[in-house]
Amino acid sequence: MVEQDGGWPLYEVGRISGSTERRIVYLHGGAWINQISPLHWQLVLKLAAETGSRILVPIYPLVPQGTAVSVVPQVADLLRRLASAHGAGKVSVLGDSAGGQIALSAALLLRDLGVALAQTVLISPALDLSLLNPAIDALESNEKWLVRPGLRAAADLWRDGLRLDDPIVSPLFGQMAGLGPLTVFVGTRDITDPDCELLVSKARAAGVHTEFHQAPGMVHVYPLLPIPEGRAARRTMVRLLGGGP
Numbered sequence: 001m002v003e004q005d006g007g008w009p010l011y012e013v014g015r016i017s018g019s020t021e022r023r024i025v026y027l028h029g030g031a032w033i034n035q036i037s038p039l040h041w042q043l044v045l046k047l048a049a050e051t052g053s054r055i056l057v058p059i060y061p062l063v064p065q066g067t068a069v070s071v072v073p074q075v076a077d078l079l080r081r082l083a084s085a086h087g088a089g090k091v092s093v094l095g096d097s098a099g100g101q102i103a104l105s106a107a108l109l110l111r112d113l114g115v116a117l118a119q120t121v122l123i124s125p126a127l128d129l130s131l132l133n134p135a136i137d138a139l140e141s142n143e144k145w146l147v148r149p150g151l152r153a154a155a156d157l158w159r160d161g162l163r164l165d166d167p168i169v170s171p172l173f174g175q176m177a178g179l180g181p182l183t184v185f186v187g188t189r190d191i192t193d194p195d196c197e198l199l200v201s202k203a204r205a206a207g208v209h210t211e212f213h214q215a216p217g218m219v220h221v222y223p224l225l226p227i228p229e230g231r232a233a234r235r236t237m238v239r240l241l242g243g244g245p
Helices: 038-051 068-086 098-112 137-138 148-160 193-205 228-241
Strands: 002-005 008-013 024-025 054-058 091-096 120-123 182-187 208-215
Touching: 008 038, 024 038, 024 068, 024 098, 038 054, 038 091, 038 228, 054 068, 068 091, 068 098, 091 098, 091 228, 098 120, 120 228, 137 193, 182 193, 182 228, 193 208, 208 228
Parallel strands: 024 054, 024 091, 091 120, 120 182, 182 208
Antiparallel strands: 002 008, 008 054
């Protein structure tokens, strides 16, 4: 099913029948410049089928039409309305790469309103758009997917004049206390890995229940890929988002 929400297409995927009130909002990656892809839809379909949840997929505008200051608050408002309708304990947010940045930034905005989501699940999230972490240097030399010059150009369009350390742009700079349970998936060959390590340390220090799935030798957004490690990560997501033990 697709409808319009604030001028965006909003897809809802899940079983027609069933009484579950669980809702998951999924934000796709693509460096804020690329549209949702088949790999993203495959993840959505799997999670909808195996968690029994309804998954909402907003097709947010890309740069330059969509920017952090316009997209992140609208995602936060969608999550707020779902939490009001179903209870915050039934609402989760999931995002990969650029979508992970949007997901965490939106969750932090909700936290500021006193709303803690059931789960915030991040796959190789973009956390600090300055990309200045020196640990990235050694990883970038072998990176086949992401390189900093292109990412910085996209990030400059996305932030549209906001400071790079604004949590709406770079959620690593936000305060984590009061955030609901957080889970991060990243591979050790991914240039987002060093900032994911910082996020996990910061969240745990703030008392946030945090799971960290750091896969040795894996590349960017490996949980989306048709490989054994990706399948294992997706099973973990089903457990987390389906309310399993």
